Amino acid sequence: MAVGEGFNGTLVPVAGITIGVGCAGIKVVGRRDLVIFELSPGSTIGAVFTQNAFCAAPVQICKEHLGAGQATRFLVVNTGNANAGTGQRGLDDARETCTRLAAHKSVDPEQVLPFSTGVIGEYLPMTALANGLPNALATLASDNWQDAAQGILTTDTREKGGSRQFEFENETITVTGIAKGSGMIKPNMATMLAFICTDAPIDQALLQSITEAATTASFNRITVDSDTSTNDACVVMATGKAQVKRVTSAEDPLYGYLLKTIKELMLSLAQQIIRDGEGASKFIEVRVEGALSADEALAVAFSVADSPLFKTAMSASDANWGRILMAVGKSKIDQLDVNCIDVYLGDVQIVAGGERAQGYTEAQGAAIVAQEEIIVRILLQRGVVNESVWTSDLSHEYVRINAEYRS
Incomplete structure (x- = not known):
């Protein structure tokens, strides 16, 4: 894959x-x-x-x-x-x-x-x-x-x-x-x-x-x-x-x-x-905008990109935006105001002010994450620094490859 x-x-x-x-x-x-x-x-x-x-x-x-x-x-x-x-x-x-x-x-x-x-x-x-x-x-x-x-x-x-x-x-x-x-x-x-x-x-x-x-x-x-x-x-x-x-x-x-x-x-x-990540079926950009520093933006981006729960949701084409919020929240950013955070899947806003965006539907999110290439935008509203991290999904095939790696 x-x-x-x-x-x-x-x-x-x-x-x-x-x-x-x-x-x-x-x-x-x-x-x-x-x-x-x-x-x-x-x-x-x-x-x-x-x-x-x-x-x-x-x-x-x-x-x-x-x-x-x-x-x-x-x-x-x-x-x-x-x-x-x-x-x-x-x-x-x-x-x-x-x-x-x-x-x-x-x-x-x-x-x-x-x-x-x-x-x-x-x-x-x-x-x-x-x-x-x-x-x-x-x-x-x-x-x-x-x-x-x-x-x-x-x-x-x-x-x-x-x-x-x-x-x-x-x-x-x-x-x-x-x-x-x-x-x-x-x-x-x-x-x-x-x-x-x-x-x-x-x-x-x-x-x-x-x-x-x-x-x-x-x-x-x-x-x-x-x-x-x-x-x-x-x-x-x-x-x-x-x-x-x-x-x-x-x-x-x-x-x-x-x-x-x-x-x-x-x-x-x-x-x-x-x-070409092991078992990859999705190419995902996690873009963090409005951070105070590059280190802060990357901490949030990698927290999402490394999350097994986020990555398995992407593999299943499940727009489970709660997993994105969870991963942002565990990034240990000092004094992060979750009520200021907006999240987009592609050009579809899924989170506004830390909760489900008005008018957002699961069908809209599902249409985005069904694609091979996905952009997740996380707006922190704290500063002017933007950074991106690229990742893949976590699939059954990834588990198989690594379970059989030495056999």
Whole structure:
């Protein structure tokens, strides 16, 4: 199940990036489950990772390698196994993955970043992974984006990707990205896994700023089931191959163009994740208006978007507006005046001043929530800040997928 048609456009290659995709048999024999990104020398990287205290071994090793100060040359991604909850052996396996890849390409192991996604609490099958590396490396090519988008999937039903291009100083700047994620989705920094590349030249610190700002406006605005993964990571790579002046200041015009474009692409990827949420049949925007601050607006929006009762009502196409009020009320907003709150489903007002709107009928609400795409507007009447969060419904299929996940 998924909502809408999904991404079906072209993923434009990025100069300075080649991608290899292989089948290592980490969980399922014959399935693409190993993806390698090769970055040209001189590339810069911005990255954000999960804030889950039980973060996976590859997340820890990524941070360690990025902190070592060496230029990253390779990313290696495996699916089918998260290498999380695996103790010292998990750390050793993540380091060994980097060491083995580094040996194939004559680089330092600290120039390799490892990423894993899949089942938590099981050790990586290192023999299969190691044997898969040469095959994946043999396929390195600039136009392997589509296969890579497929190779990073787990319970996803379809690929997630996109490309954006703009003109700057008579040069075409390209930004292309892919992501994966369908369940265990409430990123607390980034997404499940997302890889975005551009050929723009930019200093590392500024690329990190763009990565954090774009993540905040996109991946940190989605939730499928309120669970933050142990393995979340979002990486933005810049190869510098475009023949334009390098971005060395946030005041440089190219900085603004990059920030806008990367934000747009990340938001598209984030919404693609929600449309393909596990068991999803509805794509829902929860929009909070008139808050005192962004934090306040997001607290209310996530309280609704994370509510199992709200989400199951949406799955059943039941316009149970009492569940919306309940979720708003438990958001712990200081001195919230419930008598000022209005709620709309689409363009239909269902609540006025904290109670059923005059003239509202169940038939009106039912017509809205029967649609695949739903907008819930919550007007707090407290300030001028508006924020949106995107979520999916909670269906029987979600329960089935997760009940059978390890079988």
